[in-house]
Amino acid sequence: MVSRVIPVEEFDLVIFGGTGDLARRKILPGLFRRFLSNQMPAGSRIIGAARTDMDSDGYRQMIREAIAEFGGDESKDKECIEKFVAQLHYIPVDAKGTGGWEELHDLIRFEVVNAFYFSVAPSLFGDLAERLHSFKIADDDSRVVVEKPFGRDLETAKALNATLAEHFDESQIYRIDHYLGKETVQNLMAVRFGNMLFEPLWNNHYVDHIQITVAETVGVGGRGAYYDQSGAMRDMVQNHLMQLLCLIAMESPSMFDADAVRDEKLKVIRALQAVEPHHIVRGQYDANKDSPSYRDDAEDPRSHTESFVALRCEIANWRWAGVPFYLRTGKKLKARSSEIIVVFKDIGHSIFPGDEKRHRNILSIQLQPNEGMQLQVTIKEPGPGGMRLIDVPLDMTFAEALGPDAEDSTDAYERLIMDVIRGNQTLFMRGDEVEAAWAWTDPLIEGWKARGDVPKLYDQGSSGPEDALMLMHREGRRWHEIKE
Incomplete structure (x- = not known):
């Protein structure tokens, strides 16, 4: 059976929280498997960004170890791992300050698809979004991926959506649910x-x-x-x-x-x-x-x-x-x-x-x-x-x-990240969908609290x-x- 795979364009994917547990366990090993499947066009790059002070060589070594631990059978292909990590870069950034943002601006290529993965706590979404725009790193064609939780109730979900909407159109926001x-x-x-x-x-x-x-x-x-x-x-x-x-x-x-x-x-x-x-x-x-x-x-x-x-x-x-x-x-x-x-x-x-x-x-x-x-x-x-x-x-x-x-x-993360690069939002939750779900859930939680269940x-x-x-x-x- 021959599967039909829609090709992806050349891209720069920036992973904020690129040294974190999710990046090491799921995101980078998943992208490595897509690399093995020829779904990462030549020239595409993955840029890790986090508070950790290290250089690109140190980051490549970290991801080698992550692939060895979480990459499954594919992790035995040392030659392909080296080709993959050659496409990795790393920049230390301060989500609440100015450190690293000018360097990130200079590294990003604006002629290819740009996607920014917020693999961080929701409390940092606003800071990251604001700096991506104030340092002119993101534009109207950029895509941003945010991880759950999308708030913890209707009020916080609305606030989170409003924060993202200050800097991104709904068509640019990919709320990822790996299920x-x-x-x-x-x-x-x-x-x-x-x-x-x-x-x-x-x-x-x-x-x-x-x-x-x-x-x-x-x-x-x-x-x-x-x-x-x-x-x-x-x-x-x-x-x-x-x-x-x-x-x-x-x-x-x-x-x-x-x-x-x-x-x-x-x-x-x-x-x-x-x-x-x-x-x-x-x-x-x-x-x-x-x-x-x-x-x-x-x-x-x-x-x-x-x-x-x-x-x-x-x-x-x-x-x-x-x-x-x-x-x-x-x-x-x-x-x-x-x-x-x-x-x-x-x-x-x-x-x-x-x-x-x-x-x-x-x-x-x-x-x-x-x-x-x-x-x-x-x-x-x-x-x-x-x-x-x-x-x-x-x-x-x-x-x-x-x-x-x-x-x-x-893997679910692999498929969803590639959908981000393709610009396909079908498998991602929309803002009004998130708010409607909380509007149904909140009264259940409030009810059992009021009853002392x-x-x-x-x-x-x-x-x-x-x-x-x-x-x-x-x-x-x-x-x-x-x-x-």
């Missing part, structure tokens, strides 16, 4: 809008309910102080799960265009109904003999921040009226898994006598760890003895179905609090099992 760069997430649109099989059934006449799960096995150790200021709702639901919900529920855009897609996503968020208190479950992982509790990791014995949240919500529009969407995410659960489960309704009438088991078609969309899709269908059990029905999966694991091409599945303890390695299971059981449904 949207996953191959299977993008396949949601291909499955829905590219197959006559599914789209006619994608509504409240045929769908019973939809589940979205993002489960992690890790805790918050090492970043407990940060996480305790956000919690699962702010850290995961407001952005990652919200984006998955939008893609699975949105109407067909008029075309595969950035604003057309984001217009439809925005409509979904604005149609979300308020969530009743009894439809929200929050949890904290408890200690066991081998591992500390959430409160130990957060270093706050009285913390009421959730490491797990599950909720039931509905979308008030013609397509989805009456269909519940169940969302859950948590840490220290039994397995690492991200999946979307579409459960179709029962058949209207069974013609098979003696068959008392409920048979349902279920579409499972696996985002990680093994990307793929599985459709559960009902067939006759092989062998004599009458018409006995069983449920079997039609499985399409990408690595098995697509062979070597699947092994070249691009305390997260339920749950065992590490479990599926979360018992109350989360009851969220579905009391409606005659059950969560799709998180598989180890």
